[in-house]
Amino acid sequence: MSNADEQAGPAVTGPLAHRVPDLGALELLLAVARLGSLGGAARELGITQPAASSRIRSMERQLGVALVDRSPRGSRLTDAGALVTDWARRIVAAAEAFDVGVQALRVRRDSRLRVAASMTIAEYLLPGWLLALRAQRPDTAVSLHAGNSTVVAERLLADEADLGFVEGLSVPAGLDSAVIAHDRLIVVTAPGHAWARRRRSLAAGELASTPLILREKGSGTRQVLDAALGGLARPLIELSSTTAVKAAAVSGAGPAVLSELAVGEELSMRRLVPVPVEGVALTRDLRAVWPTGHRPTGPARDLLSLTRG
Amino acid sequence: MSNADEQAGPAVTGPLAHRVPDLGALELLLAVARLGSLGGAARELGITQPAASSRIRSMERQLGVALVDRSPRGSRLTDAGALVTDWARRIVAAAEAFDVGVQALRVRRDSRLRVAASMTIAEYLLPGWLLALRAQRPDTAVSLHAGNSTVVAERLLADEADLGFVEGLSVPAGLDSAVIAHDRLIVVTAPGHAWARRRRSLAAGELASTPLILREKGSGTRQVLDAALGGLARPLIELSSTTAVKAAAVSGAGPAVLSELAVGEELSMRRLVPVPVEGVALTRDLRAVWPTGHRPTGPARDLLSLTRG
DNA sequence: ATGGCGACATAAGCTGGGTTTATGAGCAAC
DNA sequence: GTTGCTCATAAACCCAGCTTATGTCGCCAT
Numbered sequence: 208m209s210n211a212d213e214q215a216g217p218a219v220t221g222p223l224a225h226r227v228p229d230l231g232a233l234e235l236l237l238a239v240a241r242l243g244s245l246g247g248a249a250r251e252l253g254i255t256q257p258a259a260s261s262r263i264r265s266m267e268r269q270l271g272v273a274l275v276d277r278s279p280r281g282s283r284l285t286d287a288g289a290l291v292t293d294w295a296r297r298i299v300a301a302a303e304a305f306d307v308g309v310q311a312l313r314v315r316r317d318s319r320l321r322v323a324a325s326m327t328i329a330e331y332l333l334p335g336w337l338l339a340l341r342a343q344r345p346d347t348a349v350s351l352h353a354g355n356s357t358v359v360a361e362r363l364l365a366d367e368a369d370l371g372f373v374e375g376l377s378v379p380a381g382l383d384s385a386v387i388a389h390d391r392l393i394v395v396t397a398p399g400h401a402w403a404r405r406r407r408s409l410a411a412g413e414l415a416s417t418p419l420i421l422r423e424k425g426s427g428t429r430q431v432l433d434a435a436l437g438g439l440a441r442p443l444i445e446l447s448s449t450t451a452v453k454a455a456a457v458s459g460a461g462p463a464v465l466s467e468l469a470v471g472e473e474l475s476m477r478r479l480v481p482v483p484v485e486g487v488a489l490t491r492d493l494r495a496v497w498p499t500g501h502r503p504t505g506p507a508r509d510l511l512s513l514t515r516g
Numbered sequence: 517m518s519n520a521d522e523q524a525g526p527a528v529t530g531p532l533a534h535r536v537p538d539l540g541a542l543e544l545l546l547a548v549a550r551l552g553s554l555g556g557a558a559r560e561l562g563i564t565q566p567a568a569s570s571r572i573r574s575m576e577r578q579l580g581v582a583l584v585d586r587s588p589r590g591s592r593l594t595d596a597g598a599l600v601t602d603w604a605r606r607i608v609a610a611a612e613a614f615d616v617g618v619q620a621l622r623v624r625r626d627s628r629l630r631v632a633a634s635m636t637i638a639e640y641l642l643p644g645w646l647l648a649l650r651a652q653r654p655d656t657a658v659s660l661h662a663g664n665s666t667v668v669a670e671r672l673l674a675d676e677a678d679l680g681f682v683e684g685l686s687v688p689a690g691l692d693s694a695v696i697a698h699d700r701l702i703v704v705t706a707p708g709h710a711w712a713r714r715r716r717s718l719a720a721g722e723l724a725s726t727p728l729i730l731r732e733k734g735s736g737t738r739q740v741l742d743a744a745l746g747g748l749a750r751p752l753i754e755l756s757s758t759t760a761v762k763a764a765a766v767s768g769a770g771p772a773v774l775s776e777l778a779v780g781e782e783l784s785m786r787r788l789v790p791v792p793v794e795g796v797a798l799t800r801d802l803r804a805v806w807p808t809g810h811r812p813t814g815p816a817r818d819l820l821s822l823t824r825g
Numbered sequence: 826a827t828g829g830c831g832a833c834a835t836a837a838g839c840t841g842g843g844t845t846t847a848t849g850a851g852c853a854a855c
Numbered sequence: 856g857t858t859g860c861t862c863a864t865a866a867a868c869c870c871a872g873c874t875t876a877t878g879t880c881g882c883c884a885t
Contacts, residue, residue: 222561224540226618227611231533231872246832252531258873260833265871271622279832279881287621290662293639293759294614300781301607302536308603309535312596313580330602335785339707342787353599398648398822450602454550471784472609476644477822478651513707513786540843554862567844569862574842588852588861 228266230302233295235262236274240292243281304334311337311351320349320506323368325375325427327390327449328493329353331468332514333372339513340506347506355427363498370507371496372514374427376434383502384494387514391467392431392489394419394482395474397459408485411436418443420455420463431491432464440464453479464489537575539611542604544571545583549601552590613643620646620660627659629815632677634684634736636699636758637802638662640777641823642681648822649815656815664736672807679816680805681823683736685743692811693803696823700776701740701798703728703791704783706768717794720745727752729764729772740800741773749773762788773798 228236231252238248239259249259267274274288284292311322311333324333329351337349352362360379362368371382378384394409396402402409415436422428423445432440443461446452449469456463457478473479495511497503503511537545540561547557548568558568576583583597593601620631620642633642638660646658661671669688671677680691687693703718705711711718724745731737732754741749752770755761758778765772766787782788804820806812812820 222540222543223608223611223615224538224543226615227539229533229538230536231531234531234533244832254872255874256833257835257875260835262872264834270618272618277833279879281832286662289757290621290635290638291614291618294610294617294643296759297781298607298610298614299532300785301603301610302532304785305600305603305607306532306535309579309581309600312599326599329599334603339786353595448598450605471780472606475780476609476613477648553860555860563843564845565862566846566864569864571843573863586862588850590861 226269227298228269228295230299232262232266233299235259236266236288236292236295237299239263239275239282240284240289243283245275245277245282303338307337307341308334308351311349314348314350319347320370320510321352321362321368322349322370322372322510323352323354323359323362324372325355325359326353327374327427327466327468328372330449331466331471332388332493336510336513340510344506344509347509349506349510359496363496366498369497370503370510372493373496374491374493376430376491378494378496381499382496383499384496385511385515386492387495387511388493389490390493392428392435392464392491393467393470394462394464394484395456395470395479396462396482397457398477398480399459400462402462402482403480405482408483410485411487414484414487415439415441417441417462420444420446420452420461422449422452423447427491428464428466431489435487435489535578536607537578537604539608541571541575542608544568545575545597545601545604546608548572548584548591549593549598552592554584554586554591612647616646616650617643617660620658623657623659627657629656629658629679629819630661630671630677631658631679631681631819632661632663632668632671633681634664634668635662636683636736636775636777637681639758640775640780641697641802645819645822649819652822653815653818656818658815668805672805675807678806679812679819681802682805683800683802685739685800687803687805690808691805692808693805694820694824695801696804696820697802698799699802701737701744701773701800702776702779703771703773703793704765704779704788705771705791706766707786707789708768709771711771711791712789714791717792719794720796723793723796724748724750726750727770729753729755729761729770731758731761732756736800737773737775740798744796744798 235248235252238251239245242248242251245259245263246256249256263275270291272287272291273285274291275282276285333351340347352368356373356375356379359371359373360382363371364381374390394414418441421432421440421442444455446455449465452463452465453469453473457473462482470479474481495514544557544561547560548554551557551560554568554572555565558565572584579600581596581600582594583600584591585594642660649656661677665682665684665688668680668682669691672680673690683699703723727750730741730749730751753764755764758774761772761774762778762782766782771791779788783790804823
């Protein structure tokens with residue numbers, strides 16, 4: 208009777224999984240949006256119509272939002288449903304990238320195309336490329352091995368990989384290469400940090416004299432920064448993974464220097480903000496590499512051509 | 517006996533949900549990565565240690581990849597596990613944006629902060645802002661209403677919203693505004709299209725004389741394009757949602773003109789490629805708006821300050 | 826009208842994945 | 856040794872989602 212049962216706002220804490228529908232439900236929603244019919248969507252996903260009906264209904268109950276307008280001649284999204292569907296599409300896209308990446312990780316042998324890539328490229332770029340490759344060559348099995356430049360070179364020279372990707376400053380001996388993209392290192396801080404409000408660009412000297420959250424010495428990222436500053440980078444902390452550096456920066460520990468590729472997500476969600484810098488060469492080439500003489504052919508050539516803008 | 521049971525490559529078709537672990541498992545994996553312990557992760561998610569153990573194990577079975585190295589004094593990610601975890605992190609981030617968006621959609625009344633926003637902003641920018649807002653004001657309940665500029669203005673003037681966001685060319689009467697960001701329209705095509713290989717910038721005349729995939733007349737996006745070209749845009753097809761335009765462009769139907777915000781995902785996955793254009797003013801302001809005189813205060817002021825770069 | 830068809834809803838029964846409790850086993854430090 | 860942390864295994868339980876079978880509603884053709 209009172210507003211006591213009017214849910215005083217469902218727990219905003221606790222596992223996400225309890226408040227976000229599972230992937231199956233989201234895929235179903237996308238199919239309904241595209242086909243305009245519950246039954247049709249059910250057919251496409253290989254389940255029965257009542258299953259689809261019930262699943263959409265329970266998703267609406269879970270979210271507390273009406274998503275589709277049912278009518279005896281089809282179903283259309285509500286306004287809120289359209290918005291929710293667009294957000295869902297992004298979860299599904301991330302899941303597709305995950306899927307294609309994991310598949311490449313698993314199928315180690317008897318693959319038609321064996322790729323070796325540096326961590327940053329494997330993490331941020333390869334899933335997108337593999338999705339594109341699958342779109343035009345659906346039956347190419349791809350295997351992926353991630354490691355640093357040295358490991359990539361070893362695998363190529365031992366004929367354990369057909370195509371490699373590296374991000375270092377130089378190309379390992381015995382390999383030919385082509386620049387496929389450029390990566391920029393950027394300085395970022397949590398939104399609360401003093402530098403987040405700067406409008407004037409940071410000068411090289413200022414950057415060199417401030418303790419920064421950095422990858423460990425020897426990492427590709429650190430090499431580029433040290434080279435750009437003349438070996439002067441002063442670490443506040445040294446961490447051994449990009450993820451750890453990001454986490455430290457987000458928590459406000461200080462300014463960090465990271466690949467632009469690694470922080471796209473955080474920037475657009477404003478968990479981190481970029482600090483303008485000038486007079487420091489923080490770009491590096493991303494290169495495809497292969498054994499000297501063995502120009503990529505077949506699937507390797509297809510993948511290579513996909514990576515060039 | 518033969519290699520018949522050696523899985524001739526697990527079905528690369530069919531529902532994603534069968535090949536990608538559910539959100540609960542991914543969250544668990546992230547917790548394990550962060551805490552270095554199955555039991556610790558279990559505690560954090562409010563489940564028991566055996567449940568966590570079994571869930572991680574079944575995820576490894578599902579993916580066909582060993583993710584964590586168990587030892588009697590903790591668990592660490594394998595190399596492959598680290599890669600998988602990073603891909604998982606992106607799914608979880610998308611799910612967080614979904615969650616915060618849906619919550620705002622649901623809590624229509626008795627919210628401390630009522631926001632009205634145009635579709636594009638609600639879709640692509642607001643979830644990020646709301647996440648940031650929740651980080652600094654965890655107990656602010658937010659409600660969201662999406663609609664075009666006119667609707668946003670109506671709600672603000674009727675005191676049904678505290679803060680609005682619009683993307684049109686002009687500010688509705690009776691409202692004050694502040695520019696919070698700029699949006700650029702860009703020309704995109706599928707990677708196979710002839711324009712995808714262009715290096716020379718496209719001139720205005722060329723753009724105006726080519727049939728394009730466009731939003732319907734009257735939409736914010738279309739208004740900007742028509743104004744920039746002097747009302748000359750020639751439609752190949754007119755579609756009523758950003759999503760439909762993207763889908764048509766990806767399928768190779770022709771070049772499309774879309775907000776940069778809408779195609780970030782597609783660009784980075786190379787489902788679409790940008791076509792350079794020059795001599796056409798395709799930027800528009802994104803503005804926060806409020807009733808003249810009623811400068812935003814409290815939560816509205818907090819949100820507003822988050823949106824400025 | 827009337828029967829047919831397509832789309833969604835409801836009901837009942839089954840199944841499996843994930844959970845819990847309870848217990849065992851390995852390694853480290855005191 | 857004993858204590859305390861880790862993870863693994865086993866058995867019992869529970870519920871979400873599936874299927875099959877059937878009902879209802881609106882449209883359309885005859």
